[in-house]
Amino acid sequence: MITALYSAATGMEAQETNINVVANNLANVNTTGFKRSRANFQDLLYQNARAVGSAATADTQVPTGIQVGLGTRTASVEKVHTVGDLQRTGNDLDMAIEGNGFFQVEQPDGETAYTRDGSFKKDSEGRLVTADGNPVIPEIVIPENATKIAVGQDGTVTAFLDSEAAGNEIGTIELARFGNPAGLISLGNNLLQQSDASGDPILGEAANDGFGGIAQGFLEGSNVSIMQEMIDLISGQRAYEVNSKAVKAADEILQQTTQLLA
Template sequence: MIRSLWTAATGMEAQQLNMDVIANNLANVNSSGFKKSRADFQDILYQTSKLAGATAAGGGEVPTGIQVGLGSKVAAVQKVFTTGDIRTTNNELDLAIEGEGFFQVTQPDGEVAYSRGGAMKMDSTGRLVTSEGLAIEPEVVIPAGATQISIGSDGIVEVLEDGSNTPTEVGTIELARFSNPAGLKSLGHNLYGETVSSGAPETGIPGENGMGAISQGYLEGSNVSIMEEMVNMIAGQRAYEINSKAIQTADEMLQMANGLIR
């Protein structure tokens, strides 16, 4: 009877973590380029009272055996890298990636991080940077006299300078992709870091060799579906409730057993 108390407790703990994941998804429903997470569950250890295939009385074989599970746990929390909705902003520094790939940015420690958030800005020196002030890699600098910025689907950045009618190329935005993007480490601030599981980044020109194309004047929204998350929340809440009910029932049965000696 005590075993059922601990088994149900593992279910409650797993559903609590599941609810934490869902809450984070909902909190970032309006975060540009955010990718939702999903909790994956699995059963844990089993206690074996009788082995399947063991020799039974009379020389036969036990067909099924007896195994009792000891609960569940969260095996992984996986990032889901489906593309979010693309929305129009008409801002010439807003960029969306249509397909695979990540923008590359340089962190303060010099390490390169990766992002799907394309809300770019210009700093005081004209560099293209993220909302956190991190410069994109390779660096692109917009001249001070630029009156119009054009970013092609292939990442080529051109500007029209004051007094000129001929566009001038000032740089190219390159993208990176990974063989296993779900293995990337979430760093916060819409950034991801390379890990052994993600594999090494493959960089290239947007629109070539499987890389996504860049769309200027658009932003990629989060891929969180409020309806889906609400359904998952209700299912998780009911699972939590039924596990708590199992603990309550096991406690009542123990109470009945204790009452037999009265």
């Protein structure tokens, strides 16, 4: 019964992690460009009371054996990089990626971070920056007398000045993608960082070579489905309750066994 106690305890711990992941997904249901997380689990080692295929007699073998599992553990919590719904804002500096790719931004320490949040602003120097002031890479500087900004699907940025009918190209937004985006490290503030697991970034032009196109005046919503998360939350809660009942049942049997041996 000691084994049952520990096995059920690992189940409770796993479901606690599961519920924490679901809660974070629900908390970010309205976060621009947020990607939901999913907890994955795997079983632990097994106690082999009788090995599969061991000899039963001189001429026969045991077909199944006796294996007792020792519980479960969290194998990984991964980001699911499906595209969220696009939401129209009408703001010239709002951008969404229709497909694969990430915007590149420069962090205060000079390192490059990656994001799907295209709610850009203009700072005091006219640079295109994130809500936290991190400039977009490559740098895009919007002229002070620009009355309108146009961004093409390929990321070409054109500024229309107050005295000119024709626009002036002021730069191009370059995108990055990864062989394993689930391996990116979450930094918070809608930023991701490359890792050995994600691989090096592949840079390219939007709407070309496997990159998604840029939609100006739109933002990508979270890919969290409230209905699915509520189902996962109820499922996790019930699994936690069942494991707690297994702990109680094992404790009662252990108590009875102790009384018999007393």
